[in-house]
Amino acid sequence: MFITIQKAGLLTSIQDQGRIGYQHIGVTTGGAMDPLAARLANLLVGNSENESVLEMTLIGPTIQFHMDTFIAICGAHLSPTLNTLPLPTGKLLFIRKGSTLSFGKTQVGCRAYLAIAGGFQVSSVLGSKSTHFPAQFGGVAGRACRDGDQIKIGQWSEKQRNMIQVYTRLADSKSTYFRSYFITTPLPKEGSRPILIRIIAGPQYQHFTEMSKQHLRRTPYRVNEQANRMGYRLDGASLSLSTPLEMLSEPVLFGTIQVPPSGQPILLAADAQTVGGYPKIAQVASVDRSLLAQAKPGNWLQFQLVDVQEAQSLLRRQALQYDIMKQALRMKWRQIV
Known part of the structure; x- marks a missing residue:
């Protein structure tokens, strides 16, 4: 067959x-x-x-x-x-x-x-x-x-x-x-409204400027045409650290949002590497992984910051459904x- x-x-x-x-x-x-x-x-x-x-x-x-x-x-x-x-x-x-x-x-x-x-x-x-x-x-x-x-x-x-x-x-x-x-x-709902994606603060979230944190929470980011199974390059407001940060490579996951020196975030996907050395400002909540996977180049993403407890509660509700x-x-x- x-x-x-x-x-x-x-x-x-x-x-x-x-x-x-x-x-x-x-x-x-x-x-x-x-x-x-x-x-x-x-x-x-x-x-x-x-x-x-x-x-x-x-x-x-x-x-x-x-x-x-x-x-x-x-x-x-x-x-x-x-x-x-x-x-x-x-x-x-x-x-x-x-x-x-x-x-x-x-x-x-x-x-x-x-x-x-x-x-x-x-x-x-x-x-x-x-x-x-x-x-x-x-x-x-x-x-x-x-x-x-x-x-x-x-x-x-x-x-x-x-x-x-x-x-x-x-x-x-x-x-x-x-x-x-x-x-x-x-x-995602087709139209001009951004896709709402819940995130939790990443390990280096506190090392970013207050303006960068506000940009991440309040301004939408566009999925770049270079998006693929390794990750989505996002176009939008530039994100920057308060002071230079020396880092060792750390584990990364599907949904990790890294910020390279350009300031334009990279949202890692299923085939991304297992470790990364860029600062990680946020992590997409697991409950929104499927929704994120359905975002295509040209779509806009609006991030909403939630705490770990809320992210876990949302995931349990989805698992029950x-x-x-x-x-x-x-x-x-x-x-x-």
């Missing part, structure tokens, strides 16, 4: 929830930029949460299916069509053998995730199938998908196989069936004979 990438799109790669436990040897966690959307797409098709998915950025691919299967699309809206007919996102979709799935330019958000029953059968490196672009391993030979790539599909579970067989008998050669339930994930969706989706699959 396999699919063919007929057109690869702007940046399409295989990702999962990343490599945990290797940052001490310089291997970044990586994985899906929007882990929430990837997890929910997997749950919709009956996979484990950590199964591999296709991450599609800004302009999506064209894919041909060589078997009947289930898919789900979560995250950004990249105008998906199946055999030229519009497809919904956030739903379980039955796809017939020979069908062609096409994505266009993004309408809302930046990154969409395609999950398929059984996941993608690629080699696991350090416990993950994720494409690690800096070191060129994982995924499809450590690189983005290319035109003509054929990617094998993993084995179906018994419930997935039974359900696909049922739908194969019910559907005619041109039909695509949608399950009635659907889910949504955090996406996710658990409710997860249990509902698992219950649906348990009902399958």
